[in-house]
Amino acid sequence: MTFEPADRVDAVPPSGIRRFFELAEEMDDIISLGVGEPDFSAPWAAREAAITSLERGQTSYTANRGKRELRERIAGYEDERHGLSYDPDDEILVTAGASEGLDLAFRALLDPGDSIAVAQPCYVSYVPGATFAGVNVVDVPTRVEDEFKLTREVLEDSGAAEADALVYCYPNNPTGATMTGEELREVAAFCRENDLVVFADEIYADLTYEHDHTSIATLPGMRERTVVFNGFSKAFAMTGFRLGYAMGPPEAVEAMNRVHQYTMLSAPTTAQYAAIEALDNCWEDVEEMTSQYDRRRNYVLSRLRGMGLDCFPAAGAFYAFPECPWDDANEFAEALLQSEGVAVVPGTAFGEGGDGHLRLSYATGLDDLKEAMNRMESFLQ
Amino acid sequence: MSSRREILNLLRENARYTTEDLAHMTGFTESEVETIVDEFEEAGVICGYQAVVDWSAVDTDEERVRATVELNVALDRETNYSDIADRIGKFPEVTSLRLVSGDYDFDLEVEGDSMREVSHFISDKIAPIPEITQTVTHYIMESYKEQGMKFDDHDDDDRLSVSP
Numbered sequence: 450m451t452f453e454p455a456d457r458v459d460a461v462p463p464s465g466i467r468r469f470f471e472l473a474e475e476m477d478d479i480i481s482l483g484v485g486e487p488d489f490s491a492p493w494a495a496r497e498a499a500i501t502s503l504e505r506g507q508t509s510y511t512a513n514r515g516k517r518e519l520r521e522r523i524a525g526y527e528d529e530r531h532g533l534s535y536d537p538d539d540e541i542l543v544t545a546g547a548s549e550g551l552d553l554a555f556r557a558l559l560d561p562g563d564s565i566a567v568a569q570p571c572y573v574s575y576v577p578g579a580t581f582a583g584v585n586v587v588d589v590p591t592r593v594e595d596e597f598k599l600t601r602e603v604l605e606d607s608g609a610a611e612a613d614a615l616v617y618c619y620p621n622n623p624t625g626a627t628m629t630g631e632e633l634r635e636v637a638a639f640c641r642e643n644d645l646v647v648f649a650d651e652i653y654a655d656l657t658y659e660h661d662h663t664s665i666a667t668l669p670g671m672r673e674r675t676v677v678f679n680g681f682s683k684a685f686a687m688t689g690f691r692l693g694y695a696m697g698p699p700e701a702v703e704a705m706n707r708v709h710q711y712t713m714l715s716a717p718t719t720a721q722y723a724a725i726e727a728l729d730n731c732w733e734d735v736e737e738m739t740s741q742y743d744r745r746r747n748y749v750l751s752r753l754r755g756m757g758l759d760c761f762p763a764a765g766a767f768y769a770f771p772e773c774p775w776d777d778a779n780e781f782a783e784a785l786l787q788s789e790g791v792a793v794v795p796g797t798a799f800g801e802g803g804d805g806h807l808r809l810s811y812a813t814g815l816d817d818l819k820e821a822m823n824r825m826e827s828f829l830q
Numbered sequence: 831m832s833s834r835r836e837i838l839n840l841l842r843e844n845a846r847y848t849t850e851d852l853a854h855m856t857g858f859t860e861s862e863v864e865t866i867v868d869e870f871e872e873a874g875v876i877c878g879y880q881a882v883v884d885w886s887a888v889d890t891d892e893e894r895v896r897a898t899v900e901l902n903v904a905l906d907r908e909t910n911y912s913d914i915a916d917r918i919g920k921f922p923e924v925t926s927l928r929l930v931s932g933d934y935d936f937d938l939e940v941e942g943d944s945m946r947e948v949s950h951f952i953s954d955k956i957a958p959i960p961e962i963t964q965t966v967t968h969y970i971m972e973s974y975k976e977q978g979m980k981f982d983d984h985d986d987d988d989r990l991s992v993s994p
Contacts, residue, residue, distance in 0.1 A: 470992040483992035490985055573994040622994075744840070744855045747832075751854040792992055815844075819851065 461577040465798030469782065473792045480821040482809045483792040485622060487686035487767070489741075491723070492734035495687065498726030499719045508718060513710040514702075515543020515694070516721045522728040523694055531654060532667050533677065539699040542706050543716045547652045547680040547693035548574055551616070553705040554648050554676055554695065555582040559614060565648075566609035568599045568617035570624060570796055570803030572650065575616050587612045590802030596761040597626035597770065597802070601635045610643040618650035620657055620765025623799045623808035625746075627765035630663035637668040647675040652693070655684035655735060658743045659764040666696075676701050681720075683766070684735050685727045690720035742767050745811040745818055752822040753809075756829055767812040770796065773805050774829060782807060789824040832856035834866050838875070841867075845879040884973070884981040894941070895948050895969065896925075899956070901936035902964040911935070914961050923951050934966070945969060 453459075466483075473479055490496070502508075514520065520537035527533040535541050544550040551574065559565065561583025567575050568589045579586050589607040591597045599617055609615060615636075619628045628636075640647055647665055654662040666675040680693025693716075695705060746769070753760045753771045760771035775781040778795035786792050796803025811818060836856050840847055849867075853860045870876040885894040903914050911929050918938065919927045926939040942948040948969070957965050974981055 464994065466992055466994050470990060473991040479991065481991045484989050485993045486989060488987060488989070740839075744836075747857060748851070748854040751857075794992060798994075815851075815855075 457580055457583060461580050464573055466573060466794060469786070469792060469794055469798070472783065472786055476786070476790060479786065479790040479792050480813070480817045480824070481792040482811070482813060482818075482821055483794045484810050484812055486688040486812060487683065487738065488812045488814060489686040489738050491685060491687045491690065492727060492731040494730045494734075495685065495723040495727040499690075499723040502719055502722035507722060511543075511715040511718050511721055513706055513715055514541065515716055516718075516725070519543055519721050519725050519728075520694075522725060523696075526728050527677075527679070527696065531651075531662060531664050533664055533696065535696040536699075540696055540702055542695045542702050542709060543721065544680075544693045544695055544709065545713055545716045546682065546691045547650060547678040547695075548578075549709070549713060549716075550676075550678045550680075550693050550695035550705070551575065551648060551650065552578050552581075553708050554678075554701075555579050555584055557704040557708045558646070558676070558701055559584045563613040564611065565614045565616055566604070566607065566612040566645070567800070568615070569801040570597070570621075570799035570806075571616075572618055572622050573799065576800060579616075588801040589615075590800075591624075591626075592802065593761065593772070593806070597621060597624040598628050598632055599636050600632075601639050604636070604639050609639070609645070612645055614646045614648060615640060616648040616650065618652065620653035620662065621768075622653065622766055623768050623794070623796065623803065624770040624806075625763025625766050625768040626761075626770075627657055627660065627662070627763075629660055630668070633663055633665050634668060637665055637671050640674065641670050645674070647671065648678065649675055650678045652678065652680055653683050653766040654679060656739060656742060656767060657765045658739075658746060659762075662765075673698055676705075681724050681727055684739070685724075685731060686734075686738060687720070687723065687727065690717065690723055692716055692720040692724050742811065745813075745815060748815065748818060749809060749811050749822065752826070756822075756826050767810055769809045769811065770803075770806050771809065773807050776805075778805055778807055785825065785828055789828045791821045791824050791828075832858070834870075837863065837866050838870065841876065841879075882977045882979050884976075886972070887981070893944055895943065895945050896939060896941050896973075897948050897952075897967050897969045899936075899938045899940055899952060899968070900934040900964075900966040901938060901956070901962055903935050903961045904963050905961065909961055914959070917959060918956065921951070921955060923948075923955075934964075940967075 520541045523541055524535050524537045555578050564585035564587055565579050566587040566589050576586050587609055589609050649665050666672045666677050676695055676697035678695050681687040749769050758771040763769050773781050782793050782795045794808045796806035849860050849863045852863045923940050924938050925941050928937045930937045940948055952967055
C-alpha cells in the first residue's frame with residue numbers, strides 16, 4: 450500500500466486560484482484585487498472578547514452545536530435582520546466557518562450518487578465539496594444578461610430539475626450579484642415543483658448596497674426545504690476566527706450535527722466568545738466597513754465604465770465582475786499581473802459562466818484601488 | 831446617488847481626495863462635487879484642510895511640544911464664555927479651544943517649540959487674563975492617535991495575495 454490520492458480526491462483539479470497566488474507571490478510590490486476576504490481587521494471589541502476568554506481560561510470544548518448563548522444571539526440576529534426564525538435548541542449548528550457547514554450538508558444530507566445543481570460562477574468549494582461526498586454536480590451557469598442572477602430559465606436549461614438539491618450563494622462571490630425577494634420567488638417555485646432542497650450560502654447577507662438581503666427560507670413553502678449558511682467572516686471581518694453556522698429544520702441540523710460531532714467536535718471556543726461580542730456590540734463596525742465598501746464599489750464601477758469595460762452594477766459582497774477586454778481572461782490576468790503588478794482573478798476560476806470576466810475585489814484601501822485602476826487603465830491604452 | 835454629507839465624510843477621511851475621486855465614489859459629476867465643496871467652504875462648514883502629523887516620526891532635531899491646558903474662569907455681567915474664548919483663541923499658539931463640562935471650563939491645546947516656550951506662553955499670556963482663575967497644564971508626552979488616526983497601528987495587511 451502506498452499513498453495515492455483516493456479517486457474522488459484525484460477527480461478534483463487543483464484550484465485555478467492557486468496558480469495566480471503562486472504567480473503573485475513571486476512578485477514584489479503588487480497591488481492585489483484578488484483577495485476574497487476583508488482588508489479590515491476584526492472589530493476590536495470582538496478581538497478583546499477573545500483575549501478575555503483566553504485570560505479566563507475558557508479553553509475547553511463547547512457543546513457540539515456551539516455555545517447556547519451564541520446560538521441564542523444568532524437566532525435573534527437572523528430574526529431581526531433577515532426575518533428568519535430558528536430555534537437555538539435544535540435548528541442552529543455553529544460550525545468552523547460556513548465552509549464546514551456546506552461540507553456537512555453535502556455529506557449528511559445527500560447520498561453518494563445523488564446530484565446537486567450548483568449555480569455558477571461560484572465560490573470554489575462547492576463542486577469539490579460535492580465531489581468529495583460522492584455527489585454528482587449539475588452545472589447551472591448564470592448569465593451576464595441576467596446580471597448573474599439565478600433564473601427559472603437557466604435552471605430548466607441546465608437540467609437542474611433532475612437534481613436532489615440546489616446550492617447557490619447570493620450576494621455572490623465572485624460576481625457581486627444579489628437577488629431580490631421577487632427574483633428568488635421563481636427559484637423557490639422551481640425548487641418546490643421539482644422537489645429540490647436548497648443550500649443557501651448567505652455569507653455576504655449583510656454586505657448589500659442597493660437593497661436589503663432576502664433569504665429564500667422566508668418564502669412560502671421554503672423553510673422546510675432550505676438550509677441557510679452564514680458566518681462571521683465577511684460582514685464582521687473575522688475570517689481567521691473560522692466561525693460560521695447552519696440553520697435549518699431540526700432533522701437537517703441533527704444529521705449535520707452527527708457528522709460534525711465526530712469530525713469537528715465543536716467550533717473553536719475562542720472564536721465563539723468573539724462572535725458573541727460581535728453580535729452584541731460590533732454593529733457600528735459593520736456599518737462603517739459596509740459604507741467603506743460601498744464607496745469603493747462606486748469608485749471601481751465608475752472607473753471601469755470610464756475604461757469602456759462593461760460591468761453590471763454589482764450590489765453585494767465586495768466584488769466587481771467586469772467583462773474581460775481580451776478573449777482569454779487567463780491570459781489577460783497573467784499579463785496584467787506581469788506588466789503592471791495588479792492581481793485580478795479570471796472568472797473561469799469560479800466555474801461555468803465566469804468565462805470572459807474578471808473578479809476584482811474591492812476589499813482593498815482606496816489608495817491602492819486608485820493606483821490599481823490607474824495601472825489597469827494605462828495597460829489597456 | 832450619495833448625499834452631500836457623504837462628501838463631508840469623505841473629505842474628513844482624506845482631504846486630498848481629488849474632485850474626480852469624489853465624483854467616482856459618490857455618483858455626483860465633477861462639477862457638482864466642485865459646487866458642493868465650494869458651498870461648504872463658503873458656508874463655513876469646511877473651515878480648512880490639514881495634514882495629521884505624527885511629529886515623533888519626523889526626522890529632525892527640532893522639538894515640537896504640545897500641552898493640554900485646563901482653564902477655570904470667572905464670568906461677570908459684561909463677560910461671557912464666548913468673549914473669553916474669542917480672546918484666548920486669537921493666540922496662534924492655541925491650536926484647539928473647547929468649552930467643556932465638569933471640573934473646569936475650557937480645554938485648550940497649545941503648541942510650541944519647547945517646554946520653556948509653552949510654559950512662558952501660559953504664564954505670560956493666558957494666566958494673566960483677568961477672568962482666568964486657574965490653569966492646569968499637562969504636557970503631552972506621546973501621541974498614539976489623532977483625529978481618528980492611530981499612529982503605527984501595526985495593522986499590516988498579512989492576507990494571502992490571492993484567495994478565493
